[in-house]
Amino acid sequence: MENSREVYDVVVVGAGIEGSATAYHLAKSGKHVLLVDQFPLPHSRGSSHGQSRITRKAYGPQDFYTRMMDEAYRLTEVLQAECGEQLFIKCGTLVFGRYDDPFTVGTEDCLRRFNVPFEKFGSAEQRRRYPGMEFPKDFTFVLDKTGGVLRADKMLQAFQKQFVRYGGVLVDGEPMKELLPGEIVTVRTPRRMFRGRSVVLALGPWAANFLPTIGVDIPLQPTRTLVCYWRERGCSRTFDVSRFPTIITENANESHHIYGLPVVEYPGLVKICLHTGPDVDPDRRDAVDSRWVEDRMRAIIAQNFPGLDPTPAVTETCIYTMTPDHDPVLDHHPAWKNIVIAAGFSGHGFKLSPVVGKVLSQLATGQTPEYDMSHFRLARFHKHKL
Structure with missing residues (x-):
């Protein structure tokens, strides 16, 4: 005591x-x-909770975050050395949207300003590198080479x-x-x-x-998010962490913000989620209806990720606490x-x-x-x- x-x-x-x-x-x-x-x-x-999160340096016009992330990377390396375990998997972060999308344009500008290694390419190159997903031909793709997965x-x-x-x-x-x-x-x-x-x-x-x-x-508004895992079709390993980056877009299916991570948790399952959900009381988190989130994600997967089965194999939940x-x-x-x-x-x-x-x-x-x-x-x- x-x-x-x-x-x-x-x-x-x-x-x-x-x-x-x-x-x-x-x-x-x-x-x-x-x-x-x-x-x-x-x-x-x-x-x-959960096994993985995206990490990246670029934050569009919000330079104060990029400055903080530079130190966050260094401190993560220190923690890795102290605990003797790998906490960061460097697989890149792919940000994409239409050519005039503020988030994608802002990401590229930020990476240039801070001299962060990146690549920029169009949809033809995207389909060659990452054939498991398809987006419109007018999309621009910006790969932050320093991004990746935190083993949360x-x-x-x-x-x-x-x-x-x-x-x-x-x-x-x-x-x-x-x-x-x-x-x-x-x-x-x-x-x-x-x-x-x-x-x-x-x-x-x-x-x-x-x-x-x-x-x-x-x-403050707590929001219940649905964490969805989708099964790869066939045995191509297209979405393996050695071949596929973390992804973020605000242009998927009527401007819904989605993010995704390669296969790093469940074997053969890719994590792709909607960055929103219903408002919730954290002490009654299962009292809300989030079927609309899954329905929206099913439509996005069916339309934009032909390499994945459009029925989620596993669903979990998390809570964001949002400010305006x-x-x-x-x-x-x-x-x-x-x-x-x-x-x-x-x-x-x-x-x-x-x-x-x-x-x-x-x-x-x-x-x-x-x-x-x-x-x-x-x-x-x-x-x-x-």
């Missing part, structure tokens, strides 16, 4: 990828840190294991019921209280319900500077997690991050209720 009088330097609430990365950086810097999660670990109820579950476990190795305390199965601000912040669970000089709230989809209880109203501008909040509480909020990663937080964890650790210990944090401020929503 924890000593209720013990005071940690930092208490991190939420052991998803952002909270675990934050706790890792704090413990590695010598801080006395507690990482606490509401569910027994590992679990699949939030946003950080291994990366999450690596952050947690290294956190403990550096002296951190990990407690799971204890949901936060109340947060008591003050010079020493108290986190109350059903069993006990934890105290810290500062706290980082990395609550995932539960942030939407909890943050208003401490006077912060961010327009799709950028997260990384900021201090407006009244209590020793409470740091991390919320609203909008489905693209995993790849950023190594550097986001570093930034949050700096905010929690009174340091100033070297990045322009104006993109992540609470104040941009003008909805504080103190």
Whole structure:
């Protein structure tokens, strides 16, 4: 049993990828840190489970993300060396759309500005290289050669294991019921209280319900996404990770944003998903109807991926927590500077997690991050209720 009088330097609430990365950086810097999660670990109820995520450097006109991703790549290499496991598979990321598609054009511009190795080609070359998919002849294809796959579950476990190795305390199965601000912040669970000089709230989809209880109203909307795996036709291995990149397009079938990953999880199954879904309460995640997501994806697969069976072989679920501008909040509480909020990663937080964890650790210990944090401020929503 924890000593209720013990005071940690930092208490991190939420052991998803952002909270675990934050706790890792704090413990590695010598801080006395507690990482606490509401569910027994590992679990699949939030946003950080699953075996794979896309990573890439280009973010269109959002240069601040590309600058962060440069460090995220370096920090991932450090974590790989520490844990002794491969966390990143370099297979490239293929972004594509019509010739005037802002996302594709912005990606190419970004890659040029930052001198990231890439190739650009048309539909004939695409069909020669990647014959398992077909898109209109006026599409342009931009291959970020530095992109690829993060082995997500291994990366999450690596952050947690290294956190403990550096002296951190990990407690799971204890949901936060109340947060008591003050010079020493108290986190109350059903069993006990934890105290810290500062706290980082990395609550995932539960942030939407909890943050208003401490006077912060961010327009957060949890969304239930459907993760679909499609079986390759025949035995061509067209979609094997050694031959096929990760893919992203916002032009598929009436401008629906889809993303995909090669065969890296289930044998012979390719992960291709819609980047949206129905709004959801994370505590009632199975109460929503997401059949329309699967129907839309079936149509896209049938039309654009002749190398795949248009009936999903496996479906799983995940939760995004969306903000109106799709950028997260990384900021201090407006009244209590020793409470740091991390919320609203909008489905693209995993790849950023190594550097986001570093930034949050700096905010929690009174340091100033070297990045322009104006993109992540609470104040941009003008909805504080103190």
